[in-house]
Amino acid sequence: MAIETQAPDLRRAPEDTGPILEVRGLGVDFRVDGEWVMAARDVDFTIKPGEVLAVVGESGSGKSVSAMGILGLLPKNSRTVGSATLRGTELIGARPAALRAVRGNDVGLIFQEPMTALNPVLTNGFQVSEVLLSHQNISPAQARERAIELFRLVDLPNPEGRYDSYPHQLSGGQRQRVMIAMAIACDPVLLIADEPTTALDVTVQAEILDLLRTLHHRLDSAILLITHDMGVVADLADTVVVMKDGRVVESGPIRQVFSSPRQGYTRELLAAVPHLGAQIAAGQLVVREPAPGTAAVTAGLEDRAPAPVVPALDLRNLVLEYPSRGRTPAFRAVDDVSFSIAHGEVLGLVGESGSGKTTIGRAVVGLLPVASGSVSIGGTDVAGLSRRELRPLRRRSAIVFQDPAASLNPRMTIGESIGEPLFIHEKLRKAALDRRVEALLDQVQLPHAYRNRFPHELSGGQRQRVGIARALSLGPDLLVADEPTSALDVSVQAHVLELFQELQREQGFACLFISHDLAVVEILASRVAVLHRGKLAEIGTREEVLLHPREPYTRRLIAAAPVPDPDEQQTRRAGRAAALAAGADAED
């Protein structure tokens, strides 16, 4: 590869000259409404050359703020105290010009959201060359050459062609590769990766993590990895720092932290992370017996014999399309999908982004028109019904959305949001409505006083409880849960999943549980359907799909899901590499 022909970098210090980055007593505060609010306090860590240090924590733990504080990238209403030395140079309190020279040159940054971190009106190549031109004394032609070299280094297909393309022309994974090329453009001694794979699909995430690992070995730069995902930590890190509420709770080598955590919080955090394979391994059988109609379900995709009992949801040859607009042709998001869910059964629908899983969920609750095929809820086909005809049927199904912040009206109180279905369908008013709302708040374990709050006054987990309460207000037969926990922190996710299981047991509704996270689906679902590019790849019981997947796509999906255990993750990685080498189909 091109990088090996590079002249040795003279800036790089020899291996034995102490740590790359040493952080001592770092504290960050924000001034909010005339008061200093603590965001991080007494943060200590050291990164040695060639080391991968992961800072883990939930949202609000101060992990990103600490890293941004080191580089002076925080807004003006903040103050940073303590000391952070990059190879002996103090960064806290350094002049802006000095910090600017450090950023991009000595320290490379990889952001969470590659779409927003890249400028949409500049070409990918120009954005990489810009970094080179602003830090090195080279000509634009040389910069272009070097940028293409970097694209090759990050395994971007067709690097010359990609140089003149724009960010929107690339897939999410490719955009993140461009970001990485930018970050490593000047051979930084330290790479800061802030949630580098959170916005990506699991299979793409696995590839980006592989890339980071190879680059790390090849360039020998230290990596500061900021993440909430224990699986990513287990995959990449050598040392772990666990943060909570702005303070370091525990730090140590990865195997020690994962196998024998010393602090209670670390133990809780690790326990809250769903572990793919753990449920099945524990031999924990699904408590609910599937209804007779689907008891003899085979893993086949072909239509089953008509069941004596009407299933809660029955999809037959469902085709969903986004209509053509102007010159853009119609897009077929879901193509010929058939499956059914018995009463009281939870079916997990998994797939990567763009596989059409959310589209199916929306069509089931009547938010999207059905192009062809049928959607039967409790025996009534809802495809092609008018809004008026659909209205009485809306009671039977409900949906919990992915993002609780977006799915609650910001101008309505929690109580009004929860009570709206009752207001519309049962024509409940005033006191009667209040009583039902209180009962629903009890069910999702929220205090009654919350009914006068607005969504922004609640935490993410609380908002999702509200979303669940609203969905359950009419006692639906079928609940569509569209990634209800993917916007939440792991410990909050654990609570919400627990609540969800409890409510499902009590009320016995059937559930279409949509998720990209196989581990979460494993906890909840008794059967699993795998969707790939709008088609049903595989469907079967949880054990069949997760332990003995028949489709190569399912196998790849399972192999890519990171497991929060460094040793297991290492063997899984080897297995995955072998599977890929054996000629399984490549990415996108």
Next chain:
Amino acid sequence: MTDLRNDLPDDGPAIELAMGTLVTLDDDLAEVDVLAQQSVAARSSTQTVMRRFRQHRAAMSGFVVLVAIILLAFSSIGFGPVPGWWKLDFKIPMPLVDAGAPTLSVWPPSLGEHPFGQDNIGRDYFALTMKGAQQSLIIAFLVGIVGTVIGTVIGACAGYFRGWTEAVLMRLTDVMITIPLLAVAAVIAVSSKGLGGVWILGAFLGLVTWTGLARIVRGEFLSLREKEFVDAARSVGASSGRIIFRHILPNTIGVIIVAATLAISSAILLESALSFLGFGVQSPDTSLGQLINSYRSAMTTRPWLFWWPGLFIIAIALAVNFIGDGLRDAFDPRQDRVKA
């Protein structure tokens, strides 16, 4: 002025921090005390808005000033058949007292014969100003109400229903924009011997000034209708009317109120421009704009003829803008710093 984009949530560090502290709350939820479950009466959003508006100091003072001006203007010289407490009529010339200078004295407090002075032919300027304020207020609010209602409904329907509804309504808006206001006013004034009463003038101005608001509201609706909470409402079977008025409209209220208050203040100025050209309020009837226009040359000799109506225009416009500011904040739940 006020920030139109204020109702988008921004994920600044402040919010992030607030979320952080709340997330820890979530963990403690399992142990929520039974005491916390004591019954709390449900508060409707109208009550919440009223409570917040009353806490807004600038808006409340604006409100008090506006109410005071309205009371003064309508009670002093009377309105229609109802007589007022002020003894003089605005149409009748009187002998000049002290060359028409204002007799109002702050200390010792006394009104005198002509508190605001007299104009060049000796009419009582207090009565004239009050009459002008009445007319200007009527026009301003008529324009504000008519223009806002039409603009909001047209913008909301176009933005929510899309398709041919949008095409028809927006082309109509474009046509309205291209018609020069003064030309139409002139034509109507000529064909109907002047626009006559302020009611017709106000309604007419409202009918031609809704276009800007319609475009703004449509834009807001276009983005809000794709939001997930609208899908959520649709999935529980809410009707289009309910979604438009209960779900989307409250989220655009900030923009609408700002536009409406601006429309009210600019209507006062627009009316004076029309009156100046002879298409608006016709003499001997009068309005604040009309007064300023007729006495603009008296600036050096009788400055009070200029100051009094000017003062009232500024006071009314400022008060309306403050109220608008307060309403916008009251409708925006994120402005509430104190947790309920």
